[in-house]
Amino acid sequence: MEYYDLTTVALNCLYSIERVLVGVLMATVFGISIGLLRSMLPRKVKGNKLIKLLFEAPKFPPPIAWIPFVILFFGIGEISAYVIVFIGAFSPIFTSTYEGAESVPMVIRNIARGMEIKGLRYLWKIIFPAALPQIFTGIRVGVGMGWMSVIAAEMISGQSGLGYSIQINRLNMQYDLMTVDIVLIGLIGFLLFETIVFLQKKIIPWHEVTM
């Protein structure tokens, strides 16, 4: 176990965690904003098949398929790692925000309209809180996608992190250490998920869940 001292393990974990947190945070901000704004488009625009295509098609290429382009544009380094995580986490957050905003019950919309709440205030004070339960579902999925993406990115072009560690251990044929990495990825993924569940319970206690 000479290469695998605890400091290296801890640092690799921290690198990966830092990347996923930054990327998911960016994806959350942009995913929620763009998802909410999309729901404000006029009905005709929303229903337009070409507009739908523009929003929906980019979701399908998996984050790993974007890696060559991301490296081309941002080089090998932290920025690229953030962008890969962003690509992985953005779609679920964006989609669930949009769907959450679209499924706000008519009675809630009516009450808001009756109070003459309009424009950005309507978006921020009514649609956003009403969509929060679904937004959190998106963030839970997004953090998982982001976590998988960062590991993949580190395996392909990393200089550090758990994905990079797997790659090094593979080259050294240290399958026991690889196993440690895999287990850590699972544990940290679980902790990330639980963190979002914790935040959800703090931020929207009015939404009952049994998680």
Add this chain to the structure above:
Amino acid sequence: MAVSRLTVFEFRKVSHTFGENAGALVLEDISFEIREGECVGLTGPSGCGKSTLAQIGAGFVTPSRGEVLVDGRNLTSTPSRAVALIHQELDLFPWLKVEKQILFALQKADTSRAKELISLVKLSGFEKYYPNQLSGGMKKRLALARGLAINPKLLILDESFSSLDSNLKYDLYRDLRLIWEKTKTTILLITHDSKDLQSLAHREVKLSAGKPTRIVEIVEMPAL
């Protein structure tokens, strides 16, 4: 109790069909006025179009024909603070606690006014509760307080208490009566059961059973 002669709200020749062309006519030629401070009951069998008329009154649904006038202004398909509707279904904002719910509905956030309204509907002590922590009856009371907070020209209550067991229902109607005496809010009270209107409504507008629904008669109720 004296009611002013001033008309605040009017349905004028309202007809409604769901679906553009082939849809069934639901409401036909509904016209009646509501005077300031009056409580008008609207009754009719289930499915006859009471909720549809309520939504038209609040401006949420555009009638196929006819107009909604508030203080003489044409407010057809224009939701506004002039008319507040308490829906048949639960329509509270689940993310706002009792007090916030009221503050949000007030034109200007005024904590003492919110307190007043909360105590008017007997929810004092529950200011920090979310709607899902309240009982069914309490939710209805909160919706009522919120409707009053909007300070509308007309408050429409669509079967507000019908889903509750009969004891609770009559308690709430009695409270509504007391609240009306204090606030003199103009009310359109919708129910399928004329009995609910006793000692509450000044007049009853009776709707027919449908296909399409018309006004059968408008009856003056015994003086309150």
